[in-house]
Each structure stands twice: as C-alpha cells, then as structure tokens.
Amino acid sequence: MNPRTAAGLSARIDAIYRTESRRILATLIRLLGDFDQAEEAMHEAFAAAVEQWASDGIPDNPRAWLVSTGRFKFIDKLRRRTRFDTLTPELVRLQDDARSNDPAASELDGLEDDRLRLIFTCCHPALSTDAQVALTLREICDLTTEEIARSYLAAPSTLAQRIVRAKAKIKRARIPYEVPSPAELPDRLEAVLRVVYLVFNEGYAASSGDTLTRQDLSGEAIRLGRLLAELLPDPDVLGLLALMLFHEARRAARTDDTGELVRLEDQDRKLWDNATIAEANTLLDRAFAGQRIGAYTLQAAIIGVHANTATAADTDWNQIIALYDLLLRLQPSPIVQLNRAAAVSMRDGPQAGLALLDALATDEALATFHPYHAARAELLRQLGDPAAADHAYVQALHYVSQTVERRFLEKRRESLQLAGTKPLRPG
Amino acid sequence: MKYLCFGHMAETRWTEMSAAERQTMMAACHAYDEELKHGGHFLRGEALQPADSAVTVRWHNGEAVVTDGPYAETREQLGGLLLLEARDMNHAIQLISNHPGVRLCGPFEIRPLDEAFPEGFCDSMADTAITNQ
Numbered sequence: 380m381n382p383r384t385a386a387g388l389s390a391r392i393d394a395i396y397r398t399e400s401r402r403i404l405a406t407l408i409r410l411l412g413d414f415d416q417a418e419e420a421m422h423e424a425f426a427a428a429v430e431q432w433a434s435d436g437i438p439d440n441p442r443a444w445l446v447s448t449g450r451f452k453f454i455d456k457l458r459r460r461t462r463f464d465t466l467t468p469e470l471v472r473l474q475d476d477a478r479s480n481d482p483a484a485s486e487l488d489g490l491e492d493d494r495l496r497l498i499f500t501c502c503h504p505a506l507s508t509d510a511q512v513a514l515t516l517r518e519i520c521d522l523t524t525e526e527i528a529r530s531y532l533a534a535p536s537t538l539a540q541r542i543v544r545a546k547a548k549i550k551r552a553r554i555p556y557e558v559p560s561p562a563e564l565p566d567r568l569e570a571v572l573r574v575v576y577l578v579f580n581e582g583y584a585a586s587s588g589d590t591l592t593r594q595d596l597s598g599e600a601i602r603l604g605r606l607l608a609e610l611l612p613d614p615d616v617l618g619l620l621a622l623m624l625f626h627e628a629r630r631a632a633r634t635d636d637t638g639e640l641v642r643l644e645d646q647d648r649k650l651w652d653n654a655t656i657a658e659a660n661t662l663l664d665r666a667f668a669g670q671r672i673g674a675y676t677l678q679a680a681i682i683g684v685h686a687n688t689a690t691a692a693d694t695d696w697n698q699i700i701a702l703y704d705l706l707l708r709l710q711p712s713p714i715v716q717l718n719r720a721a722a723v724s725m726r727d728g729p730q731a732g733l734a735l736l737d738a739l740a741t742d743e744a745l746a747t748f749h750p751y752h753a754a755r756a757e758l759l760r761q762l763g764d765p766a767a768a769d770h771a772y773v774q775a776l777h778y779v780s781q782t783v784e785r786r787f788l789e790k791r792r793e794s795l796q797l798a799g800t801k802p803l804r805p806g
Numbered sequence: 807m808k809y810l811c812f813g814h815m816a817e818t819r820w821t822e823m824s825a826a827e828r829q830t831m832m833a834a835c836h837a838y839d840e841e842l843k844h845g846g847h848f849l850r851g852e853a854l855q856p857a858d859s860a861v862t863v864r865w866h867n868g869e870a871v872v873t874d875g876p877y878a879e880t881r882e883q884l885g886g887l888l889l890l891e892a893r894d895m896n897h898a899i900q901l902i903s904n905h906p907g908v909r910l911c912g913p914f915e916i917r918p919l920d921e922a923f924p925e926g927f928c929d930s931m932a933d934t935a936i937t938n939q
Contacts, residue, residue: 505895552918553807555894563900 391437392428399442400425401521405493407449408500409556412469414518414546416453424449494519495558495610498603502571503554510545511574517542519606520599530596531581568611572619572675575603579623583630597627608662614669617662618676624659625682628652640787644691656686677706696726713742721754729761749778753788756795765795808849808891808919809898815885815911817856834906842890847901849889857883882912 400421407417424445438444457469501514516522516530524542528535548554559567582596604620632650635641663683666676681702688694703719716739724732736755745751756771772792779785823831842848860876876883886907892898895918902914 503895505899551921553894555896557896559896563896 385433388433388437389429392425392432395428395441395445396425399445401497401519402494403442403445403449404518405497406446407453409493409496410446410450411453412556413550417449420449420453421445423452427452492558494606496556498571498607498610499558499567500549500554500556502567502574503549504567504570505552505554506545506548508574508577510541510548511570512577513538513541514545515574515603516578516599519603522599530593568613568615571607572615575600575607576619576623576675578603579626583626597623597630601627612665614666614671615673615675617666617669618673618679621659621662621666622675622679622682624655624662625679625686628655628659628686634783638783639790640783643685648689651686659683660687672705674706674709677702677709681706694725696722700726713739713745714748716742717745717748717751717754724758729758733758733762747778749775749784749788751775752778753791756791760791760795768795807894807898807921808889809895810917810919811888811890811898811902812884812915812917813886813888813905813907813911814882814913814915815907816882817885819911820856820885831906831910834910838904838906842901847891849891851886851888853886854884885911888914 403424404417404421407420408414411417411420427448428441428445432438497519498515501518502511506514513527516527517524522530524539525535527533528538531538558564579597579600582593582598582600601620601623604616604623607616608620628651629643629646631652632646632648633641641647659679660683663676663679666672666679669676681699684695684699684702699722700719703715703722707715707719717736720732720735720739723735733755736751736758739745739751752771752775756768756775759765759768759771769792772788772795775788776785776792779788820828839848839851857876858874860874862873862875862877863870864873865871888902888905890898890901892901895916898916898918902908902916905914908914
C-alpha cells in the first residue's frame with residue numbers, strides 16, 4: 380500500500396497502532412508516571428502522526444517518534460495548566476529528561492522492560508485478583524472496558540470502576556512501575572501467571588454467555604503467554620504457555636455439533652490441532668530443560684501425554700500417574716489427588732480408583748466439588764452399582780454450576796436409569 | 807512516602823508464649839526497629855495494650871454511645887503501629903516482610919498515608935509525640 384495516499388497512510392498508522400501501541404503506552408507510563416495521562420498522551424501522539432506524517436512522511440522510527448511526541452504533548456498540557464513562574468518539580472523533571480536525551484535512542488532503552496513493568500504492575504499483589512485481571516486485559520491486551528465486561532458478564536460500569544480504582548491505588552499507594560528484584564521475582568511471576576491462567580480458563584470454560592467472546596479470552600491469554608515467553612522465558616512461563624496451547628489444540632473436539640461436552644476419551648483426535656500441539660511440545664521441552672520444574676510444566680506434561688497419543692486406548696497411564704506424583708509433591712492439593720485417582724482407575728481398574736476417592740471423602744474442599752462426585756459416579760457405574768452411582772450423580776448435580784456440564788451430568792444419570800443394573804463400559 | 811503499618815496478633819498467641827519466648831520476640835522486634843532507624847525508615851512505633859483495654863465510641867440515635875472492646879471482633883487484634891518512610895509500596899512491603907513480627911506475631915496491614923492532608927501534618931504529629939516523651 381502506498382503510504383503517500385491518505386488511505387495508505389491511515390492503514391500504516393493503524394498497523395503501527397496494532398503492533399506498537401502497548402509498547403508505547405508502557406514506556407509513556409514510565410515517563411509520565413500515570414496510566415491515564417500516558418493513555419491520553421499516546422492518543423494525542425497518534426492524532427499528531429496522522430497530520431504530520433501526511434506532509435513529512437513516516438519517520439524512520441515511528442515508535443520513538445510517537446513516544447517522544449506523546450511526552451511533549453503531556454509537557455505542553457502541564458505548561459498550559461501551570462503558570463510559568465510556578466513550574467512544578469514534576470514539570471521541571473520531565474522537561475529536563477526530554478531535553479537532555481536524544482529521544483530516538485534513549486526512549487527505546489529498556490523498552491522491553493517497560494512492557495514487563497506494565498505486566499508486573501497490573502498484576503501487583505496489592506490489587507485484588509479481579510482488579511489484576513481487569514487491568515491486565517485493559518492495559519496490556521487493549522480490550523475496551525465494554526469488551527471485558529461482556530467477557531465476564533459484568534456491567535461495564537462495574538468494570539470501569541474496578542479499573543479506575545486499581546489505577547488510583549497504584550498512584551496513591553505508590554505501587555512502583557518496575558520489574559521485581561530477582562529475590563521477589565518468583566512470587567511476583569507466580570501472580571502474573573495466575574492472572575494469565577485465570578483469563579485462559581474463563582475463556583476455555585465457555586460455560587455461559589457468548590461462546591465466541593469467551594474464546595477470545597483464551598486467545599488473549601495465549602497472546603499474553605507468548606509475550607511473557609518472549610520477554611521472560613522462565614521455565615514456568617514456557618510451561619504455562621505449553622499448557623494453554625495443549626488445551627487450545629483440543630478446542631474443536633471438546634464439544635459436539637450441538638454444543639454438548641465431549642469427554643477426553645471420546646474426543647475425535649483427528650480434530651486436534653497438530654500444529655498447536657507441535658508448538659506446545661517444543662515449549663515443553665524447553666521448560667523441562669530449565670533448572671527447576673514447576674507446577675504448570677507438570678500439568679502441561681500430563682496433558683501433553685494425551686495430546687501426543689493417537690487413541691485413548693494407547694494412553695500411557697504409568698507416565699501420567701508418575702507426573703501426578705511429582706505434581707503432588709509440588710502442590711499437595713486434593714484436586715490433584717482426585718485427578719491422580721482418576722488416572723489410577725484407568726490403569727488399575729475402577730475398584731482401585733474408587734478406593735483412592737473414598738479415602739478423600741473427608742476432604743471439605745472436595746465435598747462440594749462436583750468433579751469429585753461425578754468421578755465417583757462413573758466408577759460406581761463401572762462397578763455395577765447403579766444405586767450408589769445415581770446417588771453420586773445427584774450430589775454432583777447439586778454442586779455443578781455450569782450449564783453445559785450440568786446437561787452432561789444429567790444425561791449420564793439418565794443413561795444409568797435406562798441401563799438398569801447392567802454395568803456399562805466407560806464412555 | 808509514609809506508610810502506617812498495623813501489626814496484628816492473636817492474643818491467645820501472646821498468652822501462650824513462655825516468658826523466654828516473649829523476651830526473644832521483643833528483642834527481635836527492637837533489633838529490627840533499630841535497623842529501620844538506621845536506614846531512616848522508622849518514623850514512629852507504638853505497642854498497644856491488649857484489645858480488652860479498648861473502648862469503642864459510635865454515634866447512635868443522636869448521641870455518642872460507648873461500648874467496651876475493640877471495634878472489630880476478630881481473632882487477630884491490632885497489637886502495634888509502625889510509621890514507615892519508604893520509597894514506594896514495594897519498598898514498604900519489603901521492609902515489613904523482613905519484620906520479625908510478621909513471622910512471630912501475625913499479619914501486618916500496610917496503609918499509605920493520604921497525601922491530600924496538609925503537608926507536614928504527620929511530621930508535626932510525630933514531632934509532638936517525640937517532644938512529649
């Protein structure tokens with residue numbers, strides 16, 4: 380496209396906005412010390428670009444030009460607001476910074492760090508999880524408040540308020556715009572990864588509302604994962620990205636034509652996305668090559684076993700159980716115990732699995748967790764105890780909240796009643 | 807920037823401690839206070855009497871009503887206050903994370919002071935407190 384025509388220039392600027400706006404915003408937040416001012420300055424810089432580039436042509440380094448212009452727009456605004464003889468220290472600092480530096484070079488220094496600063500600030504533990512998620516989607520992913528509200532089935536005003544409050548807290552409590560020190564990094568990175576995985580799961584669960592919009596959330600989480608993998612290729616980051624990609628690769632097979640849930644063992648594996656699985660495999664290899672193995676990496680490895688097995692019957696349950704044993708050492712949670720018990724039932728039969736599940740019966744968290752009761756129901760069904768299975772389905776239905784999963788459980792329960800006392804093969 | 811830090815502690819924890827344990831804890835806290843002072847971060851610190859010494863005053867039906875006990879009935883009660891000077895929230899978090907009270911007593915809440923208040927308000931308050939001692 381010819382950048383000399385108005386349409387050509389506009390298309391180029393749009394493209395620059397798409398690829399560079401988050402970088403520019405991240406740097407302007409550092410330079411101006413304020414999220415809202417940085418956003419406004421960036422938009423003014425893009426508006427200025429439309430006019431000036433039409434006559435002067437596109438500069439060699441559009442990003443540096445936009446950062447520099449954004450900063451001067453902000454200084455101009457401060458000047459207009461402040462009388463000359465009462466220069467604020469803030470304005471003096473900004474002017475000195477702007478004058479003393481060659482904008483083209485210095486403003487690009489540590490630019491990748493700016494994007495990390497933005498990520499770590501949005502996911503700061505001083506903010507609530509809801510606020511971390513909203514701020515991340517707004518500032519890093521550039522979703523509008525309306526888009527985030529739609530994805531989370533919340534009122535836009537609620538979301539807007541959440542974001543405004545989070546930004547105010549960052550400013551007023553003086554939450555610094557920085558990449559954590561090496562000592563703090565593991566904890567702080569864990570918080571970031573938790574936000575990314577929360578966003579992914581919100582999209583992947585696709586339980587209610589507009590399925591397409593929610594799928595976008597998974598896409599955003601994967602984009603975030605890729606960005607982190609590029610900026611901070613820590614084994615946990617690579618592991619989480621692999622985990623999300625293994626899940627994503629199975630998306631088309633997870634529901635049937637009518638939108639009903641299809642279990643892993645029943646999925647048509649030809650529908651799995653091989654290119655995505657290959658990418659996840661490479662990431663997983665890199666994660667395992669790291670100094671330590673984290674929980675996300677182990678979870679990815681477990682799903683990876685499934686993703687790389689042609690038919691459900693060929694599944695290497697020994698390997699999966701071994702991975703769960705490792706995961707339990709890192710994360711001794713009842714949910715991991717539950718998943719391990721399900722794997723054991725696949726290797727050693729329903730009786731062995733049920734014994735493990737019954738040993739977890741006193742766990743308070745599992746008592747209200749529908750997958751626990753659903754897993755028991757399936758094993759009891761295989762063992763030819765429809766009465767007990769029915770009771771377990773009822774309990775699972777009592778605690779399930781997602782529509783698609785509820786329908787799935789209801790169908791399983793109905794099929795149990797139709798089959799009478801005849802034991803059924805799983806799936 | 808100034809941060810007021812509220813140190814909490816389950817009072818049962820205090821009563822269950824042996825005299826030696828209490829002494830160790832107090833010594834550790836004082837030593838850390840000295841370290842904070844040395845770095846110019848310690849503006850003021852106070853220990854509170856047990857929560858049963860508290861009185862709560864609230865406006866009810868047009869008059870101030872006094873009730874005994876603390877405002878919030880929680881297991882962990884406010885046991886001490888620490889006014890810190892820190893670069894930013896991360897710095898304040900770091901300073902408090904190293905405080906032996908977090909390990910030995912209970913959770914600390916960190917609250918940034920409101921800078922909208924008249925400048926020097928907190929300084930003059932701290933100065934008055936120091937001259938009164």
